[in-house]
Amino acid sequence: MLDNKRILLGVSGGIAAYKACALASKLTQAGAAVKVVMTENAKQFVSPLTFQALTRERVYDDTFAEKEPDKVAHIDIADWADFIVVAPGSANIIAKLAHGLADNMLSTTMLAATCPVYIAPAMNVNMYEHPAVQENMRTLKKRNVRFIEPGEGYLACGWVGKGRLAEPEDIVAFLQQETYPKQLLFKKRVLVTAGPTYEYADPVRVFTNPSTGKMGFAIAEQAAKLGADVTLVAGPVQLETPTGVNRIDVTTAEEMYEEVTKRYPDCDIVAKAAAVADFKPKTVDTKKAKKQPGDVVIEMERTKDILMELGKNKTHQILIGFAAESNDVAEYAQDKLKRKNLDIVIGNNITAENAGFRSETNEVVIVEKGKDPEYLPLMTKRETAEEVFARVLTYEKKEA
Incomplete structure (x- = not known):
């Protein structure tokens, strides 16, 4: 799959x-054409000659080394690449990219690039967890930069924790x-909903669910x-926004309704995975209700x-629904498909x-x-998502 990729x-x-x-060696063996850009600090650890031997390509390490008069090197290689991989991605280069600095060959090239960018961070665990580094990474993620997560274990500095460069393979x-x-x-x-909703009875008490x-x-x-x-309308959850996704946070079912319905006409695919509350308190107290003897009835x-x-x-x-059921999952999913005019329903047994x-x-x-119901084996939720879109792609071809 990397054949002829630049x-x-x-x-x-x-x-x-x-x-x-x-x-560099493994990428070349996988069929990719690889060119290397090094910072001056990188050359303190590895010689450019090593990369030249492995890739059989010139190594770029000097912004002003213009060896071809008809080309500007950092523009030329930025245009040449199908995608860029920064590995290792130090705290320093991540900061430079987040703030748009261009003071060496790598950072200058990155500013000129329009292709997908992947960064594999590598640093001391305390550096990796520092708020400045995390904020810089969040900034880059908002620009659709993908991060290849570092591993955990013994680090070169002697610390044990997260920060080790992912293995080449x-x-x-x-x-x-x-x-x-x-x-x-x-x-x-694509419009996706996720998470629960909170339906308040008073400022501190809510009706919700475990989603x-x-x-x-x-x-x-x-x-x-x-x-x-992709637009993701999310209820109150503690999850990081996926790369390349526009996230809108809501709290109540009414807020989710408003955000979804106003975007719906322009959507091609909607996946309604949120566990939206079916009921809400008829009245909401503006002040915290005090404990009283006896039972309480909330209408x-x-x-x-x-x-x-x-x-x-x-x-x-294409409208995709989810059915969280405790029994007769396929039957309830089929009923939901017909009753709500859906195209696909994903049913799961919550028990x-x-x-x-x-x-x-x-x-x-x-x-x-x-089609007849299709039962899938136990798999991760990411794998389930892949299976869902495999059906969506087939459905689109069928309807075209």
């Missing part, structure tokens, strides 16, 4: 630079996975990997059925072991128009 490997200063040699595998599905949903607008939002976030992440323009009223509303107003959209709310895995049945 990869620009950026090597910054750090002891992990020695692993970049193995990475793991970086290659990550890139292979990234390049395989790209652009299958290019120019498609963590992990399934919806996995759906949004997969859609972005496939090249879609409830129905919230708006977002998915039903979307089904009624569906035109060209099954290692599935449902708060778990990392799901065991689902996929119900689709005109």
Whole structure:
């Protein structure tokens, strides 16, 4: 999957630079054309000659070494690359990229690049966890830079923790996975909902459910990997926004309804994975209700059925619903498919072991128009998201 891919490997200063040699070799063996850009600090650890021997290409390490008069080197190699991998990504180079500095060959080239960028951080655990470094990484993620997570273990500095450069073979595998599905949903607008809603009875008491939002976030992440323009409307959850996803935070069912319905007409695919409250208190106290002797009765009223509303107003959209059930999952999923005018329903048994709310895995049945229910084995929620979009892509071809 890396055959004939043009990869620009950026090597910054750090002891992990020695692993970049193995990475350059493995990328070349995988069929990629590799060019290397080094910082001056990187050359303190590894010689440019090493990379030249491994890639059989000139190594770029000086912004002003213009060896071809008809080309500006940092512009030329930025245009040449299909994607850029910075490994190791030091705290210094991450800071420079986050703030748009261009004071060496690598940072200058990166400012000129329009291709996808991947950074594999490597540094001391305390440096990695420093608020400044984390903020710089968040800034880059908002610009669609993808990070290849560092490993945990014994570090060269003697500390034990997160900060070790990902192994070269793991970086290659990550890139292979990234390049395989790209652009299958290019120019498609995908709307995803995730997490619970909070329905307040007073300023401190809410009605909610155990949803963590992990399934919806996995759906949004997969859609972005496939090249879609993704908007994620999320209830109150503690999850990091997937790379390349536009996130909108809401609290109540009413807020989610407003955000979803106003965006719906322009969407191509909607995945309604949020566990929205069906009922809310009819009245909300503005002050905390004090404890009183005896029982308390709170009158409830129905919230708006977002998915039903979307089904009624569906035109060209592919509409995906989720059915969290405790029994007869396939039957309830099929009923929901027909009753709400959906195209696909993902049903899961919330009482099954290692599935449902708060778990990392799901065991689902996929119900689709005109097909028998398809039962999938236990798998991670990311794998489930991949299976969902495999059906979406097939569905689109069928309907085209």
